[in-house]
Amino acid sequence: MIFKNREEAAYQLAEKLKEYKGRNPLILAIPRGAVPMARIISDALEGEMDVVLVHKLRAPFQPELAIGSVDETGQTFLNKNMQGIDITHSYILKEKEAQIEMLRKRRARYTPIHTPISPTNRIVVIVDDGIATGSSMIAALHVVRVKNPKKLVAATAVAPFDSLQVIRELADDTVCLEVPADFMAVGQFFEEFSQVSDDEVIAILQGKVSKSSATQ
Numbered sequence: 001m002i003f004k005n006r007e008e009a010a011y012q013l014a015e016k017l018k019e020y021k022g023r024n025p026l027i028l029a030i031p032r033g034a035v036p037m038a039r040i041i042s043d044a045l046e047g048e049m050d051v052v053l054v055h056k057l058r059a060p061f062q063p064e065l066a067i068g069s070v071d072e073t074g075q076t077f078l079n080k081n082m083q084g085i086d087i088t089h090s091y092i093l094k095e096k097e098a099q100i101e102m103l104r105k106r107r108a109r110y111t112p113i114h115t116p117i118s119p120t121n122r123i124v125v126i127v128d129d130g131i132a133t134g135s136s137m138i139a140a141l142h143v144v145r146v147k148n149p150k151k152l153v154a155a156t157a158v159a160p161f162d163s164l165q166v167i168r169e170l171a172d173d174t175v176c177l178e179v180p181a182d183f184m185a186v187g188q189f190f191e192e193f194s195q196v197s198d199d200e201v202i203a204i205l206q207g208k209v210s211k212s213s214a215t216q
Contacts, residue, residue, distance in 0.1 A: 130186030134163035
């Protein structure tokens, strides 16, 4: 299945997650692409919305390749399958420091007037627009799990089978709309897949963008 855009995928995810409607779920978006989707899902489920800040650790000389991920507290996840990539410990430390600094700056921009919403004893749904290696979702699940949510749910539009299996082991429930056999990149499953800017994220988090226009 090819989704028209993130908005279409978000409404479909909201329908799959409707059992949580009215139970004050906390919808956490992995920025930036999932933020417009999380706004739609949060509104549909009558919940709260925030972001969970994680970022991939880039392979040397291959910035599009994720060797792992890190969250804003410094918690790090490294992919097990990194054969053929020459990576030193000093490189990982330097890359980790660079991404943590970026995440701290994002937090200061995204939610300057309040601290992150606590997931403790809440139904928490972590949303991403799509999953490739799964490193960002895995990091997000780890960082939220240690804060003792009542239930931890992973939700995404599309993911390859192998990545999804890992995520299912970490979440209490997993919702994925499409698990294609021929997976190359998340963007191939969306007709429109433009980048979401920091300004758009801030507007959504501040409630300046309605659910009907969140992905336009």
